[in-house]
Structures are given as structure tokens and as C-alpha cells.
Amino acid sequence: MQLGIIGLAQSGKTTLFEALTGATLDPARRGETQVGTIDVPDRRVNLLSDMYRPKKTIFAKIQYILPARGHADREKDAAALVGAVRSCDALIHVVRNFSPPGGEPPRPLADFRDLDSELVFADLVAVEKRLERLEADAKRGKKADPEELALLGRCSEILNADRPLRRDPALAADPKLRGFAFASAKPCLVVANNDEADPDFPNIPELSEQESVLAVRCRLEQELSQMAPEDAQAFLAEYGLTETARDRMIRRSYELLGRISFFTVGEDEVRAWTVARGASALESAGAVHSDIQRGFIRAEVLAYDDLMAAGSYAEAKKRAAVRLEGKTYEVKDGDIAHFRFNV
Ligand SMILES: Nc1nc2c(ncn2[C@@H]2O[C@H](COP(=O)(O)OP(=O)(O)OP(=O)(O)O)[C@@H](O)[C@H]2O)c(=O)[nH]1
Ligand SMILES: [Mg+2]
Structure with missing residues (x-):
């Protein structure tokens, strides 16, 4: 899963990036494009790893992309931003909801709309370009796909x-x-960057199903991300938090994007994979390897809870909890899958 961090100048994007990835950026390079990859914490993976004692334990990954600081020219800036987040599955849109010393009071909703309009504009330019192209083709006798035209x-x-x-x-x-x-079609997680002292939800009405709003005290969370786990626990408690923004945001991202995790297990490797909710066994096989998808025969599936209840794979099999499923089986969150394939 790849998430792009956008926001107006000085909204706290770099601070959030550091909070999410635990990285500390070299001040001289803070303006450059940054990519940070994190493991998605999942207790089930830890427990599977305890059971199998594999050589490798691999968690699902999230990649955060922080585009380089933009041009002074707004339009060029928006175009560069849109280009930088092209490959992302969703956007994290940071809006300032703190007052910098001697600075302007925050206006989160207006800021959100401001940059969002730039995304809209960039998409409109792309749509019009394509329509012009199709029109020119039509004049030369090449018929456009009516469905694409309608869309x-x-x-x-x-x-x-x-x-x-x-x-x-x-x-x-x-x-x-x-x-x-x-860019404007991507699901969007709106992060209101609150002041340290302000845990409250900002005055941004939940915008739509595809725009999920979260209040995060980015600077506080950034400090938190640099601490040893024991200190972090005490710090969380002191600020009345039960969970870090990093964990909250991972959960929200999965919800927003409708993603689930399934697992592959064995002596070599215990591994978590991320797929869209509703993905078939065949699609899920493709997430593991294209060869496995191509040569797919069947999937041997066991629910995580059933494995843990049985205590071992062999015992789960005896209890008939292991099922053989075909290509169209809808993989569930927590499924443990063995793909049988032939290439
Ligand atoms: N009070 C307060 N200040 C913050 C918070 N988050 C960021 N800041 C400050 O706001 C300023 C901008 O933060 P950055 O993270 O650099 O913002 P940015 O969006 O990356 O800025 P540009 O890259 O210049 O567009 C810095 O001085 C931060 O210390 C916060 O939660 N509370
Ligand atoms: Mg920055």
C-alpha cells in the first residue's frame, strides 16, 4: 500500500512523515522527495511466527511518499504534486490546525478546499487533453470508445x-x-494537524465516505516516534492517548481503502499480505506471485482463529477446519492460505 502525503506549505507534512516513519530527516534534505516504508504491526503475525519459528517473518508494508517541496509558482507546484503521487493508492492530506508563533490562525477547511481544488484542476486538464485527442482522432476517422467518452x-x-x-x-x-x-479520484485521509495542547477534533465536517478526517498532534507524535517504547507509553498516557497516530492511521488507511490481510505460513517464512476486501483466491495468489496465479489449482485455507484454537495445523486438519477452495473463493481477513499451483 502506497500513501502520498500532501498539504499546503508549512502545514506539517514533514513532521507527520517523521512521526509515521520514525525517521529524522537531515535538515539540509527536508525539501527533497522522501520515501519511507514501515511494517504494519499485526499481533497475528507475531503469534504465527511463534508457532512456526520460520527463518523469516515478514509483515505487510506501507510506503509513505512525501513529494519534494514545490515550486513558488502555484500551478506548476500542483502539477508536480499530482505527478509525485500518481502511483499512490490514497492520499494523506495534511491541513494546519495550529497557530504558529505570530502566525495566522488556522483555517483547516478552507486550506483543504484550496489544495483539493488544485487536484481537481489538474485532473480537469488531463480530461480535457484526452477529450481533445479523441476529437482529433474522430476527425481522422478513428472511432472513439463510446464508453470512455461517456466516462x-x-x-x-x-x-x-x-x-x-x-x-x-x-x-x-x-x-x-x-x-x-x-489525483482527485484517490481516497483521501484528511489529517488535521493540531497543536500539542489540542486533542480536539477540528471543525471539518466528515466530507464524504472517501474522505476520512483524523485529528493528529503531529509535533507531539513526532517526538513520540523518537522515544524508547517504555518512555512512549508514559508519554501517551500523559497526553491521554491510547494509541500512536501511526497505528491509528494504519487502521484508518486499511478501512478507507477496504484492505484486508491474509497470511502464508511455513518453516521458511511467515508473511502477511494485503489485498482488497472481496479479492478472490486467484487474485490473492497473484499478490504472492504471478506464477502461482497463472498455475493456480486450489487454495488450502484455514482461518487464523481456527488454527489458534486447534494449536497446530495438523490438529486443525483433523478437526476439518482446513478447506479446499477454488479460484473464485473470497479471501477473508485472517485467512491462512496455501496455494496449490502448477506451472
Ligand atoms: N505547534 C505546532 N507546530 C507544528 C506542528 N507540526 C508542525 N509544526 C511546525 O510547523 C512548521 C512546519 O512544519 P513542517 O513539518 O516542516 O511542514 P511542511 O508542510 O513539511 O512544510 P513545507 O515542507 O515547508 O511545506 C515547523 O516549524 C513545525 O515545527 C504541530 O503539531 N504543532
Ligand atoms: Mg516539508
């Missing part, structure tokens, strides 16, 4: 009304539009 027309309508494409989830997820990688 682009619908996009153009929404974008022209200054609305992000994510407000129409079905359209935003249409496979025929995937190649455009529209």
Missing part, C-alpha cells in the same frame, strides 16, 4: 463543478479510468 464526460461534469472525483466512488474506481490515475 470522461461524467468526470468533466464533476470536475467543472469543482468537485473531486472521489465523491463519485463508482466512477473513481472504474477500471477504464485507472490509467489516468486521477
